Amino acid sequence: MLKTTAGNGKSVPARVAVVAAGVVSPLGFGLSETLDSLREARDCITRVTRFSVAECRCKTAGQVSDERLLDGRRDASRTQSLHRTSHMMIQALGEAVTQGPEFKPELTIIGTTSGGMSNGENYYRSLHRHGNLRHSPTWIANYPAQKPVIDAQETFGISAPCQVIANACASGTNAIGHAFECVRSSRYQCVLTGGYDALSELVFVGFDSLQASTPEKCRPFDRRRTGMVLGEGAAILVLENFDAARARGAPILAEITGYGASTDNFHLTQPDPSGIGPRRAMELALQSVQVAPNAVDYVNAHGTATLFNDAAEGKAIGELLGRVPISSTKSMMGHSLGAAGAIEAIVCLLALQHQFLPPNINFRAPDEDTELDVVANEARPAALRAALSNSFGFGGTNASIVMRKFEA
Amino acid sequence: MSLAIAGMGWITPLGNGVDPVWQRLLEGAEAPAEKIREQLGDQSYSVFRVPNSALASLAPHPRLRRASAISRFAAVAGLEALHAARVKLGPQNRDRIALVFAISNGGVIYTKRFYRDIVETGAQAASPLLFPETVFNAPASHLAAILGITGATYTLVGDSAVGLLAIRMAEDLMTNDALDCCLVVGAEEVDWLLCDAYRRWRLLRLEPPVEPFSEVGRGMILSEGAGAIVLTRDGSLMIERTHAGGYYRKRTEAEEILKRIICDLTEGKIDFVISSANGTFIDKAECSALRQTIPDAIVYTVKPALGESVGAAGLWQVIMAGQALRCGELPPLLHVTSAISLRTPALRMSLARAGHAIVLSCGVNQQMAGLRLSIQ
Numbered sequence: 001m002l003k004t005t006a007g008n009g010k011s012v013p014a015r016v017a018v019v020a021a022g023v024v025s026p027l028g029f030g031l032s033e034t035l036d037s038l039r040e041a042r043d044c045i046t047r048v049t050r051f052s053v054a055e056c057r058c059k060t061a062g063q064v065s066d067e068r069l070l071d072g073r074r075d076a077s078r079t080q081s082l083h084r085t086s087h088m089m090i091q092a093l094g095e096a097v098t099q100g101p102e103f104k105p106e107l108t109i110i111g112t113t114s115g116g117m118s119n120g121e122n123y124y125r126s127l128h129r130h131g132n133l134r135h136s137p138t139w140i141a142n143y144p145a146q147k148p149v150i151d152a153q154e155t156f157g158i159s160a161p162c163q164v165i166a167n168a169c170a171s172g173t174n175a176i177g178h179a180f181e182c183v184r185s186s187r188y189q190c191v192l193t194g195g196y197d198a199l200s201e202l203v204f205v206g207f208d209s210l211q212a213s214t215p216e217k218c219r220p221f222d223r224r225r226t227g228m229v230l231g232e233g234a235a236i237l238v239l240e241n242f243d244a245a246r247a248r249g250a251p252i253l254a255e256i257t258g259y260g261a262s263t264d265n266f267h268l269t270q271p272d273p274s275g276i277g278p279r280r281a282m283e284l285a286l287q288s289v290q291v292a293p294n295a296v297d298y299v300n301a302h303g304t305a306t307l308f309n310d311a312a313e314g315k316a317i318g319e320l321l322g323r324v325p326i327s328s329t330k331s332m333m334g335h336s337l338g339a340a341g342a343i344e345a346i347v348c349l350l351a352l353q354h355q356f357l358p359p360n361i362n363f364r365a366p367d368e369d370t371e372l373d374v375v376a377n378e379a380r381p382a383a384l385r386a387a388l389s390n391s392f393g394f395g396g397t398n399a400s401i402v403m404r405k406f407e408a
Numbered sequence: 409m410s411l412a413i414a415g416m417g418w419i420t421p422l423g424n425g426v427d428p429v430w431q432r433l434l435e436g437a438e439a440p441a442e443k444i445r446e447q448l449g450d451q452s453y454s455v456f457r458v459p460n461s462a463l464a465s466l467a468p469h470p471r472l473r474r475a476s477a478i479s480r481f482a483a484v485a486g487l488e489a490l491h492a493a494r495v496k497l498g499p500q501n502r503d504r505i506a507l508v509f510a511i512s513n514g515g516v517i518y519t520k521r522f523y524r525d526i527v528e529t530g531a532q533a534a535s536p537l538l539f540p541e542t543v544f545n546a547p548a549s550h551l552a553a554i555l556g557i558t559g560a561t562y563t564l565v566g567d568s569a570v571g572l573l574a575i576r577m578a579e580d581l582m583t584n585d586a587l588d589c590c591l592v593v594g595a596e597e598v599d600w601l602l603c604d605a606y607r608r609w610r611l612l613r614l615e616p617p618v619e620p621f622s623e624v625g626r627g628m629i630l631s632e633g634a635g636a637i638v639l640t641r642d643g644s645l646m647i648e649r650t651h652a653g654g655y656y657r658k659r660t661e662a663e664e665i666l667k668r669i670i671c672d673l674t675e676g677k678i679d680f681v682i683s684s685a686n687g688t689f690i691d692k693a694e695c696s697a698l699r700q701t702i703p704d705a706i707v708y709t710v711k712p713a714l715g716e717s718v719g720a721a722g723l724w725q726v727i728m729a730g731q732a733l734r735c736g737e738l739p740p741l742l743h744v745t746s747a748i749s750l751r752t753p754a755l756r757m758s759l760a761r762a763g764h765a766i767v768l769s770c771g772v773n774q775q776m777a778g779l780r781l782s783i784q
Binding site: 054056113120123133140161165166182201210211261264280 | 449522540544553559565601608
């Protein structure tokens with residue numbers, strides 16, 4: 001195992017490279033389509049078709065096309081028996097494998113919020129109407145949160161043990177951050193990480209009941225924001241010891257350099273208005289990379305467009321990082337919960353690779369008491385070296401990662 | 409790296425408190441089964457429930473007012489473990505302790521209630537009070553708030569191997585010098601819906617007893633509760649080694665993966681194994697792997713006495729191993745047939761010179777893990 005040692009004999013943290021990545025989200029299938037959607041500031045929110053939303057205030061979400069998801073699957077019987085979360089994970093991991101088939105993960109760490117919830121819904125509904133439970137073994141088999149991860153790994157012959165983190169909406173960033181620390185500590189050379197979540201009726205209605213989701217457009221950081229729209233998707237990043245990756249000639253897409261996590265005990269569903277939780281996560285992420293706040297060139301904000309989140313996050317960003325360009329790409333694709341942090345890490349990766357600031361669409365006017373530099377409505381070209389991505393969740397979980405452009 | 413277990417706590421169907429429950433197990437006690445029914449179906453199921461008296465010591469806290477049973481169980485076990493470890497949380501160390509919370513089915517009782525309202529009455533009947541409690545990490549959030557932890561908290565989801573995977577994660581976290589200790593908690597609540605799902609998957613037995621390692625694999629009895637351990641860097645009861653685990657597709661694969669895990673953990677002498685045998689198909693794989701790798705080791709499982717608590721199960725197993733090493737004895741293994749080819753304690757068994765133990769967790773949903781403990 002490669003372990004870096006300093007002149008004084010003490011081991012120093014290993015550099016962590018992103019050597020492969022894959023994504024499926026409402027923005028598109030794969031990195032290329034995602035890049036196009038970001039550059040063109042596409043609004044990918046549509047009316048929900050998976051279940052009835054007639055009684056909900058909110059009627060829209062970012063959705064992944066089933067037709068495209070199942071297109072080209074060779075094994076029809078296996079395709080039918082898998083849940084769409086598995087198909088999303090297979091799609092995302094498949095793209096990563098195509099880029100770098102030689103990677104050999106020793107561990108997989110994936111974030112999710114609701115696992116195979118729609119299987120539970122099908123099961124409950126069938127029981128409730130004393131209906132046909134012929135499919136119940138399939139629903140039950142696909143319910144566990146680790147199942148899509150195992151399905152995807154099996155598809156590509158990967159046998160790494162998997163840890164599934166369910167830290168609500170911070171899950172994806174927590175998973176990437178923990179994977180980063182595993183490689184950074186040299187306990188592991190290569191870790192597969194990311195997140196997934198699919199729309200489900202229970203979760204959709206839940207956010208609607210809280211009035212956290214909006215019947216209008218999703219307008220993060222806008223003065224007249226009215227809430228989030230949900231989304232879905234999956235994203236995978238392969239993290240590897242930088243020196244090992246270089247030694248085997250692997251392409252390096254970016255480096256992850258910092259991670260911070262904190263817990264805000266203010267309330268189960270609301271952040272401390274002072275922004276202390278998000279601020280602490282960002283501070284820890286910057287401390288771990290030992291860079292000053294002004295080294296951050298772009299923040300991909302959690303930015304759910306709820307009154308409370310954006311106020312607390314905006315305050316924390318403003319106080320810690322000043323007028324750094326920020327955007328919430330949830331405005332384009334919705335909030336994919338456990339997948340959000342992973343998809344947004346891909347957004348940061350693309351921004352660093354292609355030197356642009358992803359847009360925050362539907363933005364009209366900033367909050368009166370903040371001076372944030374919101375990347376309003378259009379992507380901007382920019383020289384970027386470091387990006388910070390935030391994810392915060394129910395339960396007061398806060399996570400931030402720092403990603404750096406790879407310069408050979 | 410090796411870690412020390414500085415404190416342990418649990419709440420089980422045989423009550424709460426490590427020592428009192430341990431004594432009852434040594435005496436051969438088995439949790440009383442309770443029948444649960446539901447309008448959703450005609451079938452009733454036997455479960456092992458936590459008695460109300462076990463929650464009596466829990467002080468009121470605003471976070472527990474509406475919280476699920478899992479959150480209460482976790483609070484009881486977590487507070488006991490921290491007390492035993494003499495860890496006092498305050499401004500000076502509240503971000504130097506991490507919380508790793510293992511769970512499998514989560515807050516299924518509130519989730520079912522929340523969704524029932526949607527199905528029966530429509531989306532407008534959905535309760536904004538219930539929904540947040542349906543989220544997997546709600547119990548971890550409540551526990552962090554009760555204890556005042558502001559450092560990293562992680563909720564790990566999986567099958568009954570998740571407890572050991574959580575300890576592995578804690579070991580990874582503890583490589584960071586910014587942490588002084590890590591509280592690992594596993595918790596689960598039992599409900600009719602879970603019983604029904606496991607029964608349709610042919611994993612559940614309608615009535616006790618749970619017969620471990622039986623040829624037929626008649627099924628498990630679900631139970632509930634929580635287990636907690638505090639991990640530090642120095643102490644006498646050590647987790648010498650954890651295995652990252654693996655996953656299987658078929659039973660034959662399970663056996664091979666288990667053999668690899670056992671071989672990785674058995675450098676040197678092993679005195680006993682705390683197995684995860686729960687009366688299901690997976691027992692065969694565990695039995696066969698143990699027989700082929702460490703045929704002389706004494707094998708015990710607590711699941712005939714306490715049931716299958718899934719998310720809590722791995723922590724209970726580690727606590728059993730820790731107590732057996734500390735106290736130098738094992739409880740009698742209940743309901744085991746004489747036909748099995750493993751060395752099991754038919755009666756309370758002295759382990760006067762036991763210094764090393766393995767804990768194995770084989771989940772019914774494809775995950776498996778293991779670790780090795782020692783006492784100095």
